[in-house]
Amino acid sequence: SQQGEEDPQxxxxxxxxxxxxxxxxxxxxxxLQWYRxxxxxxxxxxxxxxSNEREKHSxxxxxxxxxxxxxxxxxxxxxxxxxxxxxxxxxxxGAQKLVFGQGTRLTINP
Amino acid sequence: GAGVSQSPxxxxxxxxxDVELRCDPISGHTxxxxxxxxxxxxxxxxxxxxxxSAPDKSGLPSDRFSAERTGGSVSTLTIQRTQQEDSAxxxxxxxxxxxxxxxxxxxxxxxxxx
Numbered sequence: 357s358q359q360g361e362e363d364p365q366x367x368x369x370x371x372x373x374x375x376x377x378x379x380x381x382x383x384x385x386x387x388l389q390w391y392r393x394x395x396x397x398x399x400x401x402x403x404x405x406x407s408n409e410r411e412k413h414s415x416x417x418x419x420x421x422x423x424x425x426x427x428x429x430x431x432x433x434x435x436x437x438x439x440x441x442x443x444x445x446x447x448x449x450g451a452q453k454l455v456f457g458q459g460t461r462l463t464i465n466p
Numbered sequence: 467g468a469g470v471s472q473s474p475x476x477x478x479x480x481x482x483x484d485v486e487l488r489c490d491p492i493s494g495h496t497x498x499x500x501x502x503x504x505x506x507x508x509x510x511x512x513x514x515x516x517x518x519s520a521p522d523k524s525g526l527p528s529d530r531f532s533a534e535r536t537g538g539s540v541s542t543l544t545i546q547r548t549q550q551e552d553s554a555x556x557x558x559x560x561x562x563x564x565x566x567x568x569x570x571x572x573x574x575x576x577x578x579x580x
Contacts, residue, residue, distance in 0.1 A: 453525065454511065454559075
């Protein structure tokens with residue numbers, strides 16, 4: 357069963373604006389990962405943040421992690437039309453399986 | 467290099483028929499995972515293979531589902547006596563550096579049971 361919650365479920369912004377997506381989880385983690393999915397098919401790994409890290413950057417992506425609040429956020433700066441996709445946070449549970457959040461559907465309007 | 471590949475990309479089958487879905491992981495990756503993504507259920511873990519260890523089958527929803535991995539490479543997910551609720555996208559992923567690192571996903575197989 358899903359053990360992560362993401363909000364918002366859907367987000368629509370204008371091209372060039374920043375997009376922020378949030379993820380909460382219920383149990384302790386070793387790391388939290390963010391993935392992107394285009395057109396309901398394969399997922400692409402974006403960034404991994406370890407439990408002892410508070411912030412991580414990759415290009416236009418910035419991820420924060422607050423283990424005390426059991427939450428993470430993904431910020432996409434200067435959004436582009438190509439960023440339109442669904443974004444999922446995921447954590448490892450037990451035997452290396454990924455447990456995904458419900459995802460945020462991001463739409464970038466030109 | 468080549469990524470994870472899956473076949474077929476789409477499969478339409480009649481209720482009650484058996485189906486086989488194939489996954490070719492990235493060469494050298496020792497870990498292989500199957501997930502299912504369906505409307506209303508999100509992404510669900512199904513099964514995990516790691517080297518020669520016994521697979522973790524804890525996510526398989528029923529005994530109609532089975533998977534094998536031959537020679538530590540290619541994997542086949544078999545669904546027997548398919549039901550309409552089996553309709554989903556089945557995603558395969560592989561990982562070569564241990565559980566703490568990212569998984570590489572294939573494009574998925576969209577299964578439709580009519």
